[in-house]
Amino acid sequence: MKNEKRKGKLFVISGCSGVGKGTLLKVFLEKNPQIELSISATTRKPRPGEVDGVNYFFLTKEEFETAVKNNEFLEWAEFNGNFYGTKEAYVEKKLNEGKNVILEIETRGAFQIKEKKPDVVLIFILPPSLDELEHRLRGRNTEDEAAIQNRLHEAYRELECSKKYDYCIVNDDLNQAVKELEEVICS
Numbered sequence: 001m002k003n004e005k006r007k008g009k010l011f012v013i014s015g016c017s018g019v020g021k022g023t024l025l026k027v028f029l030e031k032n033p034q035i036e037l038s039i040s041a042t043t044r045k046p047r048p049g050e051v052d053g054v055n056y057f058f059l060t061k062e063e064f065e066t067a068v069k070n071n072e073f074l075e076w077a078e079f080n081g082n083f084y085g086t087k088e089a090y091v092e093k094k095l096n097e098g099k100n101v102i103l104e105i106e107t108r109g110a111f112q113i114k115e116k117k118p119d120v121v122l123i124f125i126l127p128p129s130l131d132e133l134e135h136r137l138r139g140r141n142t143e144d145e146a147a148i149q150n151r152l153h154e155a156y157r158e159l160e161c162s163k164k165y166d167y168c169i170v171n172d173d174l175n176q177a178v179k180e181l182e183e184v185i186c187s
């Protein structure tokens with residue numbers, strides 16, 4: 001029998017800006033270091049503390065457009081005036097090494113991947129309420145008022161999209177949400 005390595009599984013996590021995806025994933029990945037979080041490319045400027053090649057690959061608009069022309073992205077989308085995308089070669093390499101990979105991306109990118117790779121598991125993180133979402137987004141203190149308004153506007157559209165996801169997890173109690181994520185990804 002050919003000694004072929006098992007290919008890894010692909011998971012997508014989406015959820016409105018400020019719902020707690022980053023927080024949830026940080027705790028989850030500390031407990032499950034064997035799972036890989038994909039690093040996306042973006043034209044957004046780094047926030048304080050963000051590092052190129054760790055949080056994102058920060059590209060200029062021209063660099064991003066060249067990568068789009070060269071068909072380098074598994075998916076990409078414009079969000080809140082910036083471009084975000086997943087490099088196909090980067091993800092395929094990890095899957096071929098047998099690693100399970102999580103993409104933390106918005107809904108349009110998620111559906112592009114579902115079309116190309118129907119086996120992908122789509123997971124949506126929901127806020128306990130819209131008031132709490134706004135509270136968290138403002139509490140994070142990383143966006144100006146216009147960006148907050150844009151992100152809240154996007155949130156309503158994204159909540160509608162959650163109906164097409166395979167799993168929805170409410171991030172109310174953080175530990176409970178981590179446990180539910182482990183049930184989907186690790187079992």
Ligand code: ADP
Pocket residue numbers: 015016017018019020021022023024136137139140171172173174
């Ligand atoms: P996202 O990555 O979805 O944009 P963040 O992880 O940056 O969201 O979280 C936004 C804010 O909400 C942060 O200030 C974070 O500390 C807070 N937060 C995250 N999860 C919870 C939770 N379960 N309960 C209360 N606050 C939370």
Ligand code: 5GP
Pocket residue numbers: 014015016017040041044075076077079084085086104105106107108109110
């Ligand atoms: P932020 O600017 O807060 O880091 O991310 C904004 C949005 O872009 C989030 O909803 C995040 O999930 C999404 N995002 C991050 N990387 C990618 C990507 O590679 N592709 C797509 N389609 N969305 C992404």
